[in-house]
Amino acid sequence: MKKIIGLYGCSNSGKTTTLNLLIELLGEKGYGDAPITISNHRGKKIVITPGGDEDDVIKNNIEAFEKAEGDILVTATRTTGQTTGYLSNYAKENSVKITWIKKNYAVIRTDLVNQAQAEDIKAVIDSIIDEWDK
Template sequence: MNMKKIIALYRSAETGKTSTLNLLIELLDKNKKVEEERLIEDRRVSISYGSKKIAVTTWGDNGFELKENIKFFEKENCDILVTATRTRGETTEILNDYAKEIDTDIIWIEKNISAKLEELINQSQAKDINAIIDTLI
């Protein structure tokens, strides 16, 4: 029985996916604090969380980045991949193909956006993804 899981945070470019996933990294690992001015920097990290190993990859705006995210997930031998992706096109096709290859479903989460409430929305959505991860472990 395959235990690998994929969570995809999707939306078009410049909608806060990277910031939300960086906040998620902080929630999952209190030792990986991100300074506010660095929230927009892309990263690939693996985190031991509960009994699982989780890969959080903030890149995802093109096919090359998404393929690198998958390689990282496999190399780190993680149980759960949380990645950014676009709304449609090459990145979603690559992720769908990979999910079929490893025989798992993707939990698709649309990135919430609001210019006035961006910070609060990013924090709230990071907590929502953390709660989903908690149900998977």
């Protein structure tokens, strides 16, 4: 069973920052838009792709997920349009369920908002793994 978590929001809303913080929570170092594979988080392979505001980037993210033979893909997308459409079509064609998470916004203290959302996404990942382990 595979799963996708799509963090969606408009450009410059902190999606990449939030996903790089998630990567750090899972014990690796995030590098901008570069996909990172967490080889063993509770026995599962998690692929996190912080970039995703363009159609070509989403396609490369899916390729990275498939190449890594990941269990869970966490990726950034725009709110609507080609990036969400491409991800939705991939999920439908491959019988993969998507959990959509809206990017939280803040005018001040964005660092706290991004950190809290990264922790929330980690909790979602852990709950997915808990369900699989039942």
